[in-house]
Amino acid sequence: MKEEPGNNYSGIVIFLLALFNAALHLYVSDNLEYHRDELLYLSLGLHPAAGYATVAPMTGWIAGIMQGIFGTSVFAVRLFPALMSAVMVYLVAAIARETGGTGYARILAAAGFVFSIAGSRTFLFLSPLHTDVFFWTLIFYLIVKYINTSSGKYLLFLGISAGAALLNNYFSGLLILSVLLVLPFTRHRNIFSQRQFRIGMLAGFLIFLPNLVWQIVNGFPALNHPGELEQIRPVNTDRAAFLAEQLIITGMASILTLAGLIHLFTSRYAWQYRFPGTVSLVVILLLMIFRGKTFNALGVYPFLMAAGAVLWDMTLRKTWSKLILLLLIVILSIPSLPIGIPLAGPEKLASYFEVLKRDYKMDFVCGFENGSVRALPRDYSDMIGWEELTKLAAQAWENIEDKNAAFIFCENYGCAGAVTIIGKKYGLPEAVSFNENLRYRIPLIFKPDISSVVYIDDEVDEDIHRIFGKLTKVGSVSNPLSSEYGTSVWLLEEPLANFNYFWIERVKQFF
Template identity: 30%
Template sequence: MHPTNPRWKIILPLAILKFLLPFIGIHAVYELQRDEYLYYQQGLHPAWGYLENPPLLSWMATISSWLGGSEWSIKTWPALLGALTLIMACILAARWGGKAWAQAVTALVFILAAFARVHLLFQPNIIDIFAWTACIWMLVLFQQTRQKRYWYGFAAAAVVGFYGKYTILFLLAAIAIGWLFTSQRKLFLSRHLYIALGIALLLALPNIYWQYQQNWPLLHHMQELQETQLKFLSPLNFIAEQFLYLLPFLPIWLAGVAWFFFNAPWRWMGITFIALLTLLMLGSAKGYYALGIYPSLIAAGAAFWQKRSATIKWLQPAILTVVILLSLPMIPFLLPFAPPATMANIFKTMQFEKTGLLRWEDQKDHPLPQDYADMIGWKAIADKAEKAFHQLPDSVKQHTVVYCRHYGQAGALKFYSRDKDFQDRVISDNGSFLLWIKPEMDFRHLLFVGRNNPDADDEVFNHFASRQILDSVNMPLSRQHGDKVILFRDADSVASSLARTGLAEMKLRFQR
């Protein structure tokens, strides 16, 4: 199939709609999602890396903070990267011969499938999918034009991906395998490839060096994920999710895979896809880690069906009708367009609990998808904690630390409070918040924010004279339901010392 021109009259309106979805597709009752509070706080502590993720997303949060730190300034990033990824995918469809229909179908996958959900949230996945699509776009341009500059575009996209999410390494390894087992292996002899990759490595070195300085927190993070989440995953679930995420577009992306395998010049793409899924399964990855490869598969498949429809006139409207009809029942999972109780009723009425789409990390089914439940209740716990703090006598406030069990709680308290004194007192030993706790921390009283009371044998909490539950979140559909605000008063002289020693020991894991 020969390249065609991008149809901007189709692409741009759909890209604008894609950009608007995070602003018009989310009901006003929903707040930021748990992880978004963490990434925003990272932006207020600029660095070359963080315990959970590379720094690019957090640098974007820094810019959002310059714009006032509002929710819209944070949501602009997934909106923007989603629209740009849509445009790249449509251009890929054009490069593979897709005309207006193929480009429209390619754009629709970003509006009517899993990408709609991904691009609602300020998370590393938005950079991951963008960078993977850009990498393949650059390789396609190189293969079709043989212009050496695209090697450097490929390297630049890989660097963006590396600073967004380390899973780009899986894609690069899969591409190398795709080349190795096809005629594209001759590309390994290209001098410009190694120059470009050398430049990419130099640009990646600051983050690699940061990882080294912090004793490779990526490995600690992966171990934690394995112990808490990944151990529940199986290769069968991983494969099932590949079909589920883009179910309405299944005939299109499968056609893309088949077209790659049956066309020698592009066979490396088919092998790359199989190698990628294999590598991710071997790494116990979650199903959505592979989403970045699908814009390319959709673009190729749409171009394939467009060519086939030249002799079968009813094929284009039939495929488009099927895609739209199959997408409609999925919309509640893509956009939280109604209040939580209404969404829960929709899922119950449609019996979605049988699909597994309502299963959380605890492997139990719940009334709402986990992301939706993680977008409510944060302002409630923040308001309750700050109100409790301000009701304390001044003599107590000045010796009080606000301790949060989880980074989501700490991030929400800092995000919603406008009291600088209160913000500065909020700490957590969870995630990157651990590194931001000042070593000279001292306290006599502690305002605890968390789900459960500390254990009876907790060394630090046993040194307080009293404890009192002041408030709690009563929102059954929220993942924060049951979070408590507990006041611990009148610690003895040992408590602060024990806390400092314990925190120092925790930080030692991330120091050389």
């Protein structure tokens, strides 16, 4: 597609938007601490594997590479998601161009994405989510490119992208399923017989194969994960609320997403793109039927924003009207930015969300999976208290005389990740835990037998009282804004029986 005159400026603006998006995410990186899940992936990155118990392996690999090159500071860990946020600006703009948009449509789509709650929250910390949104958007882009060119190479790239997407997040199977469900009802159904498509699917399968083999060998632990997770974090999703929240997470950019749906299904200029448009609707419909979470649909919105930007570009004739729409989206998005990205520290954020809940009845913003409403959104609460917890663990560890006969045990992966990653600067060993993939690295027996344990959990189990004669509470996480508020560090000493006997019995419960 030829670049029209006057489009040079759009490239500069899009570059500035990409730079702004990455810089903003890095600028706020120190306002909160590591995220709970971030600590898990950093821990997994220390032990690269073809698979992990409850998550696809790609984020663990990325975490391993990033910490190997840049270290494990919060800023260093956030470099990759910040870079992805910049790449996404270009990808969204590229879809707008491919679906018939001018330079203005590209800028509008990119700005809508940057200033949406979904666009900012997605790249807040290292997780599969930002890479997931990237792969979903890339798949939509490749579908559009194939529609425009009929070139088989895009089918090959599509298969490779699908395989990589599954390596990043098994939930990407929903998008792949939606594409395969819609495709037979389109004029592109002959794709199934094309050689490039079959080669692409084979390439995607081979990319995913090592992880599939790992899952088979280990009894498909990922299939058991959703049930386990639901017991720990009950899902409280209402279908009507799910739809309403889709508008909220896109913020002012919902002007674009809704326009995108209208454009794709009513405009004679967009009839050829109804295939990917229908795919996006099928994804949302399946999520409604199976009570998916709000963020599960994030991957369809960059495409819809791009399509909506094209419609507004075609509808608004005057330069001043186009400028007003762009400014409207940007300026009206600013007050809601703290919902997507922490522009301040915990206390100021808590004050901001208190206003939202009190004056605007937006309790759902701080809603947890079990239906409770707290001072901060779940993600923000999960980014507080880890440094304090690790210092307490270091204090307990320092009091142990025979460290060769001791270890640190954590009941959840967040605490274990904090001890393993943050604890490096305190000289702490890697934590032991049965939670998540960490169970695959536990020692089966201790030599010499254990005489002391640093134990981290909300409370001490009854079993502990039967094994150790001396229990000393070192301290607890004191910040009520933290999701780990009240989690305590205990020093267990003077074993009353052979610890290995107890440990072997405990291991049998998990394997």
